[in-house]
Amino acid sequence: MVLLAGILITRLFVLQIVRGADYQENYDLTVEKDETIAATRGNIYDCNGKLLAYNELAYAITIEDNGTYENRKDRNKKMNQEISDIITHIEANGDSIDNNFGITRSSSGQYSFVNDSGTALQRFRADVFGHASIDDLEYNDKLGFDEAEATPDQIMDYLMGEERYNISDKYDGEMRYKICIVRYNIGQNSYQKYIATTIASNVSDESVAYIKENSNELTGVDIKETSIRKYVDSEYFAHIIGYTGTISTDEYNEKKKDDDSVELTDVVGKSGIEQVMNDYLSGTKGKQKLYVDSVGNLIQVSDYEEPESGDDVYLSIDKDLQEATYRALEKEIASIVYSKIANIKTYHTTGEESDIMIPVYDVYHSFINNNLIDTSKFSDADATDTERAVKSAYDKKTADVFSQLQSQLKPTTGTVYKDLSEEYQDYATYIVTYLKKQGIFDKDAIDASDEMQTKWTSESLSVNEYLLYAIEQNWIDITKYAKDTKYVDTDELYGLLIDYVLDQLQTDASFEKLVYKYAIQQDMISGNQLCALLYEQGVLPEDDTTHDALLSGRISAYSFVLDKIKNLEITPGQLGLDPCSGSAVVIDSKTGEVLACVSYPGYDNNKLANSVDSTYYAYLTNSKSEPLYNHATQQKTAPGSTYKVVSATAGLAENVITTSTQILDQGKFEKVSNKPECWIYPRSTHGLINVAEALRFSCNYFFYEVGYDLAGGNSNNYNDSQGIEKLAKYASMYGLDSKTGVEIDESTPTPATEFPVMAAIGQSDNNFTTISLARYITAVSNRGTVYDLTLLDHVEDPASGETVATYSPSVKNQITALTDSEWSTLNSGLRMVVEDLSAFKGTSVAAAGKTGTAQESLLRPNHALFVGYAPYTDPEIAVATRIAHGYGSSNASVVAAEIMSYYFGEKTLENIAQSGANTETTTNSVTD
Structure with missing residues (x-):
């Protein structure tokens, strides 16, 4: 015993006294980690040095997965509880977690994808299931479904279940969803210890204090001083500047090939100039070596290298002109909508596009159809009386609709499509379309010449007969809705199909909106209720007097809607009705610099930068007015009569006509088979005219x-x-067959490929972007110089003030096919166009230009276009404007006149902003 005690005492002496310091050092310095330090992103300015994008100091709550746990179950339990506590406390302080998750949750608990189709959705699914490529998605035997077709509910069940994060049912549905978001974000960092994941950005001082005061209890949680990207007047510039965000898996893999410093936590430009100029703006990272003890506490920092701030980028865009252009465009579109709203329930076109009206009931429905009103809130425990009343009416209508559909879709009691009411025709069409969208009805397998298919397209067949026949012809993939292969009888398969469809439609958002449409038209839900909901859901600022007047009937919904549109309190972009979008581009005629490039409607890129607001992003992607789409550089339509300068150029250069050639307008052109008519025929003709008069x-x-x-x-x-x-x-020659060169996303314009007689007036399959038309009219204004464009001016080092890179338009080509006399003739004709336009009567600016009205569909208004320049004698700027479905070209000319008036100092920003919608706008084309 004495011997053993002596050995033990000796060993303890060696461990604690002789080698104690060595063991302590090894215990403390268990981790040595190289950490990068993000550089401050460069600013973005307009051509006059006005700030457009900058960084703002902020605090972020971060979490590192560096805790010690007994096992996986213990880890999940403790992490979930910690995250729940953090969320509860920061939300009490008015803060919220960062949510760029690919699935949103409605207030009623329904899950839906942010991107409901395409590569982005598949990339999200691949990330969820841990695949490097979307090609690796496969049928998962363990989970019992195909990963490539996983629904939002299946993904959430998987992530919150025992396989992944095991988020307990003790939390309510909303908290489980939020915990899942944070856990997923941590998981995207591959659970690497000491890699911090941001829980919440730009948090309040109160939340900072909470984290600091409870740092000992919160494992791996810390406050990080950071910066957030901010955009000035974002609505006007979002399509040009774009926004930043955390690097995606695909972006990381691509950048990692050339840059070893790239990390999964990097913030990069996701679109626009932010993306194009990312290498300049992002700067150079710093780095440091960290020594961390066994529980994650920082011991020492060494080898510190300062990060280098990013360069500043200056655009060619004039901030004030951009804003004035946007406001002029929005005001005119609102004017058209205002003038076309009628106090009627429905409207059926007579074939005259200029006479198409907007029923006010379509406006009421647009509040729901374009997601201004969130119907999911109707089921909340704290729903308002109005929300409950609307929900009750909808539930009653839905029950009736499904009862009727159940009856009509029986295999033996179908009604021929054309004999159905308009409402049930819409439902029948929706069902067939839905099945095709889901891939159940294989549209590629359909035989267009089949007798039954012909009957269906001619509306002489009932939907139940059509679907029964489609099953018999194997146009419908039964394996996608009937898993049990013992069902081989057509009637049984049909019954399963109908059960499947009706079950799916119960929770289908688009079908819900269709039912709301008819509930509104049948006055089960009133316009006054829906207008009141705009206040109750915060779409309009609080106004108890007006709200109460709506519900009591003292104000009619019709007059309320007109007033709000007139004052731009409800905008065309929010309604999503024709017209709801437009674009305008302004170019310096002498230099080719792009001074303004506007797409309407815009959006708030502050809500997409730093951390994506997934709810807002979902709203943008589902909006009928397509705010994320750049209508100036991506939308292509026929140019209408704005193209006639090209035809005149071709005619003069090819000696088909001269400046003095006269052609007799006989109204109907009978030299080709379709015998097209002049727009003025049969009321009159233009008689004998030359090219200038023809323009x-x-x-x-x-x-x-x-x-x-x-x-x-x-x-x-x-x-x-x-x-x-x-x-x-x-x-x-005018550049109408190639992109203009601007750095942001741009579609390639396409000249006509058939029917030269129709192509010569801007129809056939001519398709041009607004910016391509702007480059074209710029060349007309300066007599032949066609530029390759740029949105950039220069890049500057903010520390030294030195210019790092410069940009300017380059000459693409010089049109030499026309003589000075011929150019003068064309310009003279364009000057006369503007002299005849009422839009320019109030301005002293001597402008020239060409109107254009392009037809796309007999069921929708025509596109309105104008291209022009000013002053006529010595052009300084060229302008192209387009209002999609804007009825007549005169409306587009109003926008151009406003832009020119502002540019030449006749109007101020305040004049344009305060005037509101012009209630006397002309919506009929005068000359096209």
């Missing part, structure tokens, strides 16, 4: 003849291909 009056007949003669018709050797080839040649 002035936009005479279709004159340019039909030009297109015909370019195709060899004047020599009795007419050839479509020859005419198209010559028109394409001059369209190419």
Whole structure:
């Protein structure tokens, strides 16, 4: 015993006294970690040095997965509880967690994808299931479903279940969802110890204090001093500047090939100039070596290297002109909507697009259809009386609809489609479309010549007969809804199909909106209730007097809607009805610099930067007005009569006409089979006119003849291909067959490929972007100089003030096919166009230009276009404007006149902003 005690005492002496210091050092310094330090992102300015994008100091709550746990179950339990406590406390302080998760949760507990289709959705699914590539998605035997088709509910069940985060049912549904978001974000860092994941950005001082005061109890949680990206007047510039965000898996993999310093926590430009100029803006990271003890406490910092701030980027855009252009565009679109709203329930077009009206009931429905009103809130425990009343009416309507559908869809009691009411025709069409969208009804397998298919398309077949026949013909994939293969009888398969469809429609958001449409039209839900909900859900600022007047009936919903649209308190972009979008581009005629590039409606890129507000993003992606789409650089439509300068150029250069050639407008052009008519016919004709007058009056007949003669018709050797080839040649000279060169996403314009007679007036399959039309009219204004454009001016080192890089438009080509006299003739014709336009009567600016009205559908208004420049004698700026479905070209000319008036100092920003919608706008085309 003495011997053993002596050995033990000796060993303890060696461990604690002789080698104690060594063991203590090894215990303390268990981890040595190299850490990068993010650089401050560079600013973005306009051409005059006005700030557009900058960084703001902020505090973020971060969490590191560095706790010690007994096992996986213990780890999940403790992490989930800690995250729940943090969320509860920061939300009490008015803060919220960062949510860029790919699934949203409605207030009623329904899950839906932020992106409901495409590569982004598949990339999200791949990340959830831990695959490097979307091609690795497969049927998961353990989970019992195909990963590539996983629904939001299946993904949430998987993530919150025992397989992943094991989030207990003791938390309510909303808290479970939020815990899952944080756990998923941590998981995206591959659970690497000492890699911090941001829980919440830009938190309040109260939340900072809570974390600091409880740091000993919160494992791995800390406060990080950081910066957030902020955008000035974001609505006007979002499409140009874009926004930043955490690097995606695909972006990381691509950048990692060339840059070893790239990390999964990096913030990069996600779109626009932020993305294009990311390498300049992001700067150079710093680094330091950290020594951390066994429980994650920082012991020492060494080898510190200072990060280098990013460079500042200066654009060619003029901030004030951009804002004035946006406001002028929005005001005119609102004016058109205001003038076209009628106090009626429905409208059926007579075939005259200019006479299409907007029923006020469509406006009421748009509040729900375009997601201004959140119907999921109707089921909340704290729902308002109005919300409950609307929900009750909807539930009653839904029960009736499904009862009727159940009856109509029986295999033996169908009603022929054309004999159904309009409402149930819509439901029948929706069911077939839904099945095709889900891939159950294989549209590629359909035989278009099949007798039953022909009956269906001619509305002479009931939907139940059509679906029964589709099952028999194997146009429907039964494996996608009937898992049990013992069902081989057509009637049984049909019954299962109908059960499946009706079950799916119960929770289908689009079908819900369709039911709301008819509940509103049938006055089960009133316009006054829906208008009141705009106040109750915070769409409009609080106004108890007006709210109560709506519910009591002292104010009619019709007059309320008109007043709010007139004052731009409800905007066309929010309604999503025709017209609801437009674009305008302003270019310096002398230098080719892009001074304004506006897409309406805009959006708040502050809500997408730093951490994406997934609810807001879902609203943007589902909006009928497509606010994320750049209508200035991506939307393509026929140019209408704005193209006639190209045709005139081709005619003059190819000696088909001269400046003095006169052509007699006979109303109907009978030299080609479709016998197109001049727009003024049969009321009148333009008589005998030359090219300048043909531009002035936009005479279709004159340019039909030009297109015909370019195709060899004047020599009795007419050839479509020859005419198209010559028109394409001059369209190419004006740059109308190639992108303009701007750095943001841009569609390639496409000149017509057939029918030269129609192509000569801007129809056929001509398709151009607004910015391509702006480059084209710039070339007309400066007599032939076509520029490759840029949105950039220069890049500057903020520390030294030195210019790092410069940018300027370059000359693409010089049009030499016309003489000075011919250019003067064209310009004279364009000057006369503007002299005849009422939009320019109130301005002293001598402008020139061309109107255009392009037809796309007989069921929707025409597109309105205008291209022009000013001053006429010595052009300084060129302008192109387009209002999609804007009825007539005169409306687009109003926007251009406003822009020019502002540019030349006749109007101020305040004049444009305060005037509101012009309630006397003209919505009929005068000359096109």
